[in-house]
Amino acid sequence: MKKRGGGQGGTTAPGGGQDARRGNAAKMPARPCAARRAGGGTVKITDVAEAAGVAPMTVSRVLNTPDRVSTATLARVRDAIAALGYVPNLIAGGLSSRRSRMVAAVVPTIAHPMFADMIRHFSTLLRAANYQVMLLISGYEEGAEAPLVQSVLTRRPDALLMTGADHAPATRALLQGAGIPVVEIWDVSPRPFDMQVGFDHAEVGAAVAAYFRAQGFQRFLSLPAGDRRARQRGEGFSAAVRAAGLELLEPPAELPAPSTITAGREALRAMLPRLAFPGAARTALFCSSDLLAFGAITEARLAGLGVPAQLAVCGFGDFEISRASAPPFSTVTVDGAAIGRLAAEALLARLGGTDAAEGQGPAIGQGVAMGGPRVKVPFHIIHRGTT
């Protein structure tokens, strides 16, 4: 009673026949706003049904399974929808159908170009299948994930994308309870929670070490940022160097996460005494991020250190700056777009293909074979002038 009287915004519509106005609205398709306001609330499916002279269920079909509605009815209902400016209420629809048509994506940061790329491709594919992506930024703190996941599960996403493969027991329990498809990206682990699309970060470090060794370097340094996967890359590098019995410089204090140019500069400055003395051997530096690498190169040149003559540098991420700064520097590239795409395809396959409204066959067969639940995407070292 009172409920219906006051609109959402708290405004009260002056007295007047609702039904009469709605009847009018159907004949005046040019004034959606007027129609909207007249009702004192928002337009709902029954209003459209009434205007089009059909049952609400038919309107629902027009929106969700238009091919099961006759052409004439379809047109009539669509006209009514346009005339009234009807915007479906997915909250109600979701409650009824038990599908939210929403996929949540948890990433540590959006500032990282590679994550931005991944998300873009992931969203595009899901949107084409009629899912909306809800993006959640978790940061790099370890304990922040579970509350975030709990809060998003509250909205009953149909599927979940998580960054990283190691989760707190609390998080795992939540995911288990939710019973929805989950894809972990950007990392692989021996014990995936559900599906995975990523790569082994330690392998990246090892590959960079091998790459440097093949060029005859005898002295190595690793600068990893403070997050878990950056440390894994650094550790893979250091382990390979140690295994080969070569010299590994001890890095300065731990760097922040996410990485910054400034951190790279400061770390390199701290290392200068061991890099720039007369007769120092060439050193091969691996940075866990291109931002660190750019900072290190900047500082090295300011200090008069030859790059790559005295210090060779390889970054990670293939950010634009690695290509576009002078000189361009070597880095490791991972196809972030592919990760986003593969993750989306993996989820869509589990969700039962694309939506009927846009259906062009199942999402599988797109040229990608999701053999198992675990997909490793390749990475490559790009040789530029700094190695």
Place this chain on the structure above:
Amino acid sequence: MKKRGGGQGGTTAPGGGQDARRGNAAKMPARPCAARRAGGGTVKITDVAEAAGVAPMTVSRVLNTPDRVSTATLARVRDAIAALGYVPNLIAGGLSSRRSRMVAAVVPTIAHPMFADMIRHFSTLLRAANYQVMLLISGYEEGAEAPLVQSVLTRRPDALLMTGADHAPATRALLQGAGIPVVEIWDVSPRPFDMQVGFDHAEVGAAVAAYFRAQGFQRFLSLPAGDRRARQRGEGFSAAVRAAGLELLEPPAELPAPSTITAGREALRAMLPRLAFPGAARTALFCSSDLLAFGAITEARLAGLGVPAQLAVCGFGDFEISRASAPPFSTVTVDGAAIGRLAAEALLARLGGTDAAEGQGPAIGQGVAMGGPRVKVPFHIIHRGTT
């Protein structure tokens, strides 16, 4: 009937008394997963109510207005919630209460550090008031906004943040119909849709021009990226130069949006013939983004052009690279964090303060006076070595 038999995932629970199992669950708080699975579906509020021996409404109160529940009941219900691993269904709650506890934020890109900053602060404040932020990436295409807004309105956000102040009529109609608070950020316009927190981009350009003129420059160049607000900044700069009757070089073909380092390099390379000939006058360059500025500086130095001796450069955005590259370059800074914060406070004020669950007084009086609906945040030119 059939509905209740099969769970969400399509699995069927083997025969067995549900009620008996649930009774057990209440006595075995250590096994939430078992409890969850036993029901054949997800745990709902009635399950918790039964386990705690109260009415569903009381459980709802525990979750939403805990101060209206007696201490003893509170504890009992909370135990039951933990024991069953209950995750509230906000889809159902939202339908009933007509509040989604969700605020949608539409931004053109998340790659831009300033947007990332804004969003972070915006989200933090809203989350503290028990709202979730749904982030939507619109890109820089003009027509993409309306469909995006329509699709998000489908989820009935309680409020909306939009980037920019100029929207297509279709978008405005949608917003009007939604009847929710809207804050436009990152720009101000003479005719705000609802609330605004931003600054005048043309003023930025004009200020940079004045700054250069004060240093005696006679020759100017503007490199704006292809998006609307970047062009406004460029236009403000050019207009000021023209108004002063000074020389304004014609820039090369339009740059892309969002801006890149590479675009800055290429644009500067294209301009070299008019900048680097013998006896050329000093030129003052304003770039609509720090990425363009970095590219331009990089290319200028490669071409042997003295910076700032022959080419002075000022960027926009105060990205890390403007501070951390060598040399650091001049730029315009806007407090993105403040925009995010002010936008959040403006919305919260309209939404009626923070949620009761976390309530610590209204959001107003946080030290910021939202006088009118339109807040202009200041910008500053940061002088570094390149001007």
Place this chain on the structure above:
DNA sequence: AACAACCATGATATCGCTAACATGCGCGAC
């Protein structure tokens, strides 16, 4: 001592939409 005011809790009726089943109609097959 009687009554109002208040507090904690419960019962009931939706919120707007869709799954599942029901209906009626047209059309081809035998």
Place this chain on the structure above:
DNA sequence: GTCGCGCATGTTAGCGATATCATGGTTGTT
């Protein structure tokens, strides 16, 4: 001609929570 099948549409009954009003017990007040 009649049966049966399939299509377009309608009817009914929730989805899981909360707004609102109702209830019974407790406290404070004159």
